[in-house]
Amino acid sequence: MNEREGPLVQAFVELADTLVADYDLIELAQRLVDDCARLLAVDAAGILVAAPGDGLQVLASTTEQARLLELFQVQSEAGPCLLAYRTGVSVLVQDLAVEPDRWPAFARRALSDGFRAVCALPLRLRDERIGALNLFSRTAGALSAKDVLVGQALADIATIGILHQRAATRSETINRQLQTALNTRIIIEQAKGMLAERSGIDMDTAFGQLRGYARANNRRLTDLARAVVEGTAEVGTFLDGSAP
CATH class of the missing domain: 3.30.450.40 (GAF domain)
Structure with missing residues:
Protein backbone atom coordinates (compact mmCIF):
# COMPACT_ATOMS: atom_id res chain seq x y z
CA MET A 1 0.00 0.00 0.00
CA THR A 169 -39.41 12.53 -1.48
CA ARG A 170 -41.63 13.88 -4.23
CA SER A 171 -40.28 16.53 -6.61
CA GLU A 172 -41.80 19.49 -4.72
CA THR A 173 -40.05 18.49 -1.53
CA ILE A 174 -36.85 17.67 -3.43
CA ASN A 175 -36.54 21.22 -4.71
CA ARG A 176 -37.30 22.61 -1.27
CA GLN A 177 -34.60 20.45 0.35
CA LEU A 178 -31.91 21.51 -2.09
CA GLN A 179 -32.99 25.15 -1.82
CA THR A 180 -32.85 24.81 1.97
CA ALA A 181 -29.28 23.51 1.71
CA LEU A 182 -28.32 26.46 -0.49
CA ASN A 183 -30.05 28.91 1.86
CA THR A 184 -28.13 27.31 4.70
CA ARG A 185 -24.92 27.98 2.79
CA ILE A 186 -25.88 31.66 2.68
CA ILE A 187 -26.30 31.66 6.47
CA ILE A 188 -22.86 30.07 6.84
CA GLU A 189 -21.35 32.77 4.59
CA GLN A 190 -23.06 35.45 6.71
CA ALA A 191 -21.68 33.91 9.90
CA LYS A 192 -18.19 33.77 8.38
CA GLY A 193 -18.43 37.43 7.44
CA MET A 194 -19.60 38.46 10.91
CA LEU A 195 -16.78 36.55 12.61
CA ALA A 196 -14.18 37.92 10.19
CA GLU A 197 -15.34 41.52 10.57
CA ARG A 198 -15.71 41.54 14.34
CA SER A 199 -12.51 39.63 15.04
CA GLY A 200 -10.22 41.04 12.36
CA ILE A 201 -9.52 37.66 10.78
CA ASP A 202 -9.87 36.46 7.19
CA MET A 203 -12.83 34.47 5.90
CA ASP A 204 -10.97 31.15 5.75
CA THR A 205 -9.84 31.46 9.38
CA ALA A 206 -13.36 32.42 10.41
CA PHE A 207 -14.81 29.35 8.72
CA GLY A 208 -12.15 27.12 10.27
CA GLN A 209 -13.02 28.39 13.75
CA LEU A 210 -16.74 28.06 13.10
CA ARG A 211 -16.46 24.51 11.86
CA GLY A 212 -13.90 23.52 14.51
CA TYR A 213 -16.15 24.78 17.31
CA ALA A 214 -19.13 22.91 15.87
CA ARG A 215 -17.19 19.65 15.76
CA ALA A 216 -15.61 20.08 19.17
CA ASN A 217 -18.98 20.74 20.77
CA ASN A 218 -20.96 18.18 18.76
CA ARG A 219 -23.14 20.85 17.14
CA ARG A 220 -24.42 21.01 13.58
CA LEU A 221 -22.50 23.55 11.54
CA THR A 222 -25.72 25.01 10.18
CA ASP A 223 -27.23 25.45 13.67
CA LEU A 224 -24.12 27.18 14.99
CA ALA A 225 -23.92 29.51 11.97
CA ARG A 226 -27.57 30.48 12.44
CA ALA A 227 -26.90 31.20 16.14
CA VAL A 228 -24.05 33.52 15.17
CA VAL A 229 -26.19 35.37 12.63
CA GLU A 230 -29.16 35.66 14.99
CA GLY A 231 -26.96 36.86 17.83
CA THR A 232 -27.66 33.97 20.21
CA ALA A 233 -23.99 32.93 20.04
CA GLU A 234 -21.72 35.64 21.46
CA VAL A 235 -18.89 36.08 18.96
CA GLY A 236 -16.24 37.05 21.49
CA THR A 237 -16.66 34.09 23.81
CA PHE A 238 -17.20 31.84 20.84
CA LEU A 239 -13.77 32.63 19.41
CA ASP A 240 -12.23 32.25 22.84
CA GLY A 241 -13.51 28.66 22.88
CA SER A 242 -16.09 29.22 25.59
CA ALA A 243 -19.66 28.02 25.33
CA PRO A 244 -21.90 30.54 23.58
Whole structure:
Protein backbone atom coordinates (compact mmCIF):
# COMPACT_ATOMS: atom_id res chain seq x y z
CA MET A 1 0.00 0.00 0.00
CA ASN A 2 1.51 3.34 -1.03
CA GLU A 3 1.61 6.42 1.18
CA ARG A 4 -1.65 7.86 -0.13
CA GLU A 5 -3.69 4.68 -0.46
CA GLY A 6 -4.40 4.34 3.26
CA PRO A 7 -5.83 7.86 3.68
CA LEU A 8 -7.85 7.42 0.48
CA VAL A 9 -9.43 4.22 1.72
CA GLN A 10 -10.20 5.86 5.05
CA ALA A 11 -11.80 8.84 3.32
CA PHE A 12 -14.08 6.63 1.24
CA VAL A 13 -15.03 4.56 4.28
CA GLU A 14 -15.94 7.66 6.29
CA LEU A 15 -17.96 9.09 3.40
CA ALA A 16 -19.82 5.80 2.96
CA ASP A 17 -20.60 5.73 6.69
CA THR A 18 -21.94 9.26 6.41
CA LEU A 19 -24.32 8.30 3.60
CA VAL A 20 -25.98 5.49 5.53
CA ALA A 21 -26.71 7.78 8.49
CA ASP A 22 -28.88 10.87 8.77
CA TYR A 23 -26.48 13.29 7.13
CA ASP A 24 -26.25 17.03 6.57
CA LEU A 25 -25.79 17.67 2.84
CA ILE A 26 -23.68 20.76 3.47
CA GLU A 27 -21.34 18.87 5.79
CA LEU A 28 -21.07 15.98 3.33
CA ALA A 29 -20.14 18.35 0.51
CA GLN A 30 -17.62 20.16 2.71
CA ARG A 31 -15.99 16.90 3.70
CA LEU A 32 -15.70 15.93 0.04
CA VAL A 33 -13.91 19.11 -1.02
CA ASP A 34 -11.68 18.96 2.06
CA ASP A 35 -10.73 15.38 1.17
CA CYS A 36 -9.91 16.46 -2.40
CA ALA A 37 -7.58 19.20 -1.17
CA ARG A 38 -5.98 16.86 1.34
CA LEU A 39 -5.52 13.78 -0.82
CA LEU A 40 -5.02 15.06 -4.36
CA ALA A 41 -2.39 17.31 -5.94
CA VAL A 42 -4.64 20.38 -5.64
CA ASP A 43 -4.61 23.51 -3.53
CA ALA A 44 -8.35 24.21 -3.45
CA ALA A 45 -11.63 22.58 -4.37
CA GLY A 46 -15.29 23.44 -4.60
CA ILE A 47 -18.69 22.10 -5.60
CA LEU A 48 -21.29 23.86 -7.71
CA VAL A 49 -24.82 22.44 -7.94
CA ALA A 50 -27.81 23.28 -10.07
CA ALA A 51 -30.39 25.04 -7.90
CA PRO A 52 -34.07 24.60 -8.77
CA GLY A 53 -34.78 27.20 -11.46
CA ASP A 54 -31.82 29.35 -10.47
CA GLY A 55 -28.70 28.13 -12.31
CA LEU A 56 -25.54 26.93 -10.56
CA GLN A 57 -24.69 27.88 -6.98
CA VAL A 58 -21.76 27.14 -4.66
CA LEU A 59 -22.51 24.30 -2.26
CA ALA A 60 -19.05 23.96 -0.68
CA SER A 61 -15.47 25.19 -1.09
CA THR A 62 -12.19 24.77 0.76
CA THR A 63 -11.24 28.46 0.66
CA GLU A 64 -12.89 31.82 0.16
CA GLN A 65 -10.68 32.35 -2.89
CA ALA A 66 -11.99 29.17 -4.50
CA ARG A 67 -15.59 30.12 -3.70
CA LEU A 68 -15.20 33.50 -5.38
CA LEU A 69 -13.54 31.92 -8.41
CA GLU A 70 -16.44 29.51 -8.75
CA LEU A 71 -18.93 32.37 -8.48
CA PHE A 72 -16.98 34.21 -11.15
CA GLN A 73 -17.52 31.30 -13.55
CA VAL A 74 -21.25 31.34 -12.87
CA GLN A 75 -21.57 35.10 -13.25
CA SER A 76 -19.52 35.21 -16.46
CA GLU A 77 -21.26 32.07 -17.76
CA ALA A 78 -17.95 30.64 -18.93
CA GLY A 79 -15.35 28.32 -17.47
CA PRO A 80 -14.36 24.67 -17.11
CA CYS A 81 -16.95 23.99 -14.42
CA LEU A 82 -19.84 25.11 -16.60
CA LEU A 83 -18.51 23.05 -19.49
CA ALA A 84 -18.25 19.92 -17.30
CA TYR A 85 -21.79 20.48 -16.03
CA ARG A 86 -23.26 21.07 -19.49
CA THR A 87 -21.49 18.18 -21.23
CA GLY A 88 -21.13 15.61 -18.43
CA VAL A 89 -17.47 15.22 -19.40
CA SER A 90 -14.42 16.03 -17.28
CA VAL A 91 -12.42 19.11 -18.27
CA LEU A 92 -8.69 19.22 -17.49
CA VAL A 93 -6.49 22.25 -18.16
CA GLN A 94 -2.92 21.51 -17.09
CA ASP A 95 -1.67 25.08 -17.61
CA LEU A 96 -3.97 28.10 -17.92
CA ALA A 97 -1.02 30.24 -18.96
CA VAL A 98 -0.61 28.07 -22.07
CA GLU A 99 -4.35 28.01 -22.86
CA PRO A 100 -5.49 31.55 -21.96
CA ASP A 101 -7.84 31.91 -24.93
CA ARG A 102 -10.16 29.05 -24.01
CA TRP A 103 -11.89 31.10 -21.29
CA PRO A 104 -10.01 34.43 -21.33
CA ALA A 105 -11.79 36.11 -18.41
CA PHE A 106 -11.65 32.99 -16.23
CA ALA A 107 -8.00 32.34 -17.10
CA ARG A 108 -7.03 35.90 -16.15
CA ARG A 109 -8.91 35.66 -12.86
CA ALA A 110 -7.52 32.22 -11.96
CA LEU A 111 -3.96 33.19 -12.83
CA SER A 112 -4.24 36.40 -10.82
CA ASP A 113 -5.36 34.25 -7.89
CA GLY A 114 -2.26 32.09 -8.35
CA PHE A 115 -3.91 29.03 -9.90
CA ARG A 116 -2.19 27.50 -12.94
CA ALA A 117 -4.19 24.29 -13.45
CA VAL A 118 -7.84 23.37 -13.08
CA CYS A 119 -9.90 20.22 -13.39
CA ALA A 120 -13.70 20.26 -13.50
CA LEU A 121 -15.52 16.97 -12.92
CA PRO A 122 -19.24 16.52 -13.54
CA LEU A 123 -21.65 15.46 -10.83
CA ARG A 124 -23.60 13.00 -12.95
CA LEU A 125 -25.46 9.74 -12.86
CA ARG A 126 -26.09 8.26 -16.29
CA ASP A 127 -27.74 11.10 -18.27
CA GLU A 128 -28.58 13.27 -15.27
CA ARG A 129 -26.21 16.11 -14.40
CA ILE A 130 -26.61 18.09 -11.19
CA GLY A 131 -23.41 20.12 -10.90
CA ALA A 132 -19.62 19.91 -10.98
CA LEU A 133 -16.58 19.52 -8.72
CA ASN A 134 -13.72 22.00 -9.29
CA LEU A 135 -10.10 21.21 -8.45
CA PHE A 136 -7.60 24.08 -8.53
CA SER A 137 -3.80 23.78 -8.44
CA ARG A 138 -1.09 26.42 -8.17
CA THR A 139 1.31 24.16 -10.08
CA ALA A 140 0.99 23.52 -13.81
CA GLY A 141 0.56 19.86 -14.73
CA ALA A 142 0.09 18.81 -11.12
CA LEU A 143 -2.94 16.59 -11.68
CA SER A 144 -2.18 13.05 -12.81
CA ALA A 145 -4.61 10.69 -14.52
CA LYS A 146 -4.99 8.85 -11.19
CA ASP A 147 -5.84 12.09 -9.41
CA VAL A 148 -8.57 12.75 -11.95
CA LEU A 149 -10.00 9.26 -11.45
CA VAL A 150 -10.03 9.67 -7.67
CA GLY A 151 -11.56 13.11 -8.00
CA GLN A 152 -14.33 11.71 -10.20
CA ALA A 153 -14.99 8.97 -7.66
CA LEU A 154 -15.38 11.62 -4.95
CA ALA A 155 -17.64 13.62 -7.26
CA ASP A 156 -19.74 10.50 -7.76
CA ILE A 157 -20.17 10.19 -3.99
CA ALA A 158 -21.43 13.77 -3.87
CA THR A 159 -23.87 12.94 -6.66
CA ILE A 160 -25.14 9.90 -4.80
CA GLY A 161 -25.60 11.96 -1.64
CA ILE A 162 -27.64 14.64 -3.40
CA LEU A 163 -29.72 12.20 -5.44
CA HIS A 164 -30.34 10.04 -2.37
CA GLN A 165 -32.11 12.96 -0.75
CA ARG A 166 -34.04 13.62 -3.94
CA ALA A 167 -35.20 10.04 -4.25
CA ALA A 168 -36.63 10.07 -0.74
CA THR A 169 -39.41 12.53 -1.48
CA ARG A 170 -41.63 13.88 -4.23
CA SER A 171 -40.28 16.53 -6.61
CA GLU A 172 -41.80 19.49 -4.72
CA THR A 173 -40.05 18.49 -1.53
CA ILE A 174 -36.85 17.67 -3.43
CA ASN A 175 -36.54 21.22 -4.71
CA ARG A 176 -37.30 22.61 -1.27
CA GLN A 177 -34.60 20.45 0.35
CA LEU A 178 -31.91 21.51 -2.09
CA GLN A 179 -32.99 25.15 -1.82
CA THR A 180 -32.85 24.81 1.97
CA ALA A 181 -29.28 23.51 1.71
CA LEU A 182 -28.32 26.46 -0.49
CA ASN A 183 -30.05 28.91 1.86
CA THR A 184 -28.13 27.31 4.70
CA ARG A 185 -24.92 27.98 2.79
CA ILE A 186 -25.88 31.66 2.68
CA ILE A 187 -26.30 31.66 6.47
CA ILE A 188 -22.86 30.07 6.84
CA GLU A 189 -21.35 32.77 4.59
CA GLN A 190 -23.06 35.45 6.71
CA ALA A 191 -21.68 33.91 9.90
CA LYS A 192 -18.19 33.77 8.38
CA GLY A 193 -18.43 37.43 7.44
CA MET A 194 -19.60 38.46 10.91
CA LEU A 195 -16.78 36.55 12.61
CA ALA A 196 -14.18 37.92 10.19
CA GLU A 197 -15.34 41.52 10.57
CA ARG A 198 -15.71 41.54 14.34
CA SER A 199 -12.51 39.63 15.04
CA GLY A 200 -10.22 41.04 12.36
CA ILE A 201 -9.52 37.66 10.78
CA ASP A 202 -9.87 36.46 7.19
CA MET A 203 -12.83 34.47 5.90
CA ASP A 204 -10.97 31.15 5.75
CA THR A 205 -9.84 31.46 9.38
CA ALA A 206 -13.36 32.42 10.41
CA PHE A 207 -14.81 29.35 8.72
CA GLY A 208 -12.15 27.12 10.27
CA GLN A 209 -13.02 28.39 13.75
CA LEU A 210 -16.74 28.06 13.10
CA ARG A 211 -16.46 24.51 11.86
CA GLY A 212 -13.90 23.52 14.51
CA TYR A 213 -16.15 24.78 17.31
CA ALA A 214 -19.13 22.91 15.87
CA ARG A 215 -17.19 19.65 15.76
CA ALA A 216 -15.61 20.08 19.17
CA ASN A 217 -18.98 20.74 20.77
CA ASN A 218 -20.96 18.18 18.76
CA ARG A 219 -23.14 20.85 17.14
CA ARG A 220 -24.42 21.01 13.58
CA LEU A 221 -22.50 23.55 11.54
CA THR A 222 -25.72 25.01 10.18
CA ASP A 223 -27.23 25.45 13.67
CA LEU A 224 -24.12 27.18 14.99
CA ALA A 225 -23.92 29.51 11.97
CA ARG A 226 -27.57 30.48 12.44
CA ALA A 227 -26.90 31.20 16.14
CA VAL A 228 -24.05 33.52 15.17
CA VAL A 229 -26.19 35.37 12.63
CA GLU A 230 -29.16 35.66 14.99
CA GLY A 231 -26.96 36.86 17.83
CA THR A 232 -27.66 33.97 20.21
CA ALA A 233 -23.99 32.93 20.04
CA GLU A 234 -21.72 35.64 21.46
CA VAL A 235 -18.89 36.08 18.96
CA GLY A 236 -16.24 37.05 21.49
CA THR A 237 -16.66 34.09 23.81
CA PHE A 238 -17.20 31.84 20.84
CA LEU A 239 -13.77 32.63 19.41
CA ASP A 240 -12.23 32.25 22.84
CA GLY A 241 -13.51 28.66 22.88
CA SER A 242 -16.09 29.22 25.59
CA ALA A 243 -19.66 28.02 25.33
CA PRO A 244 -21.90 30.54 23.58
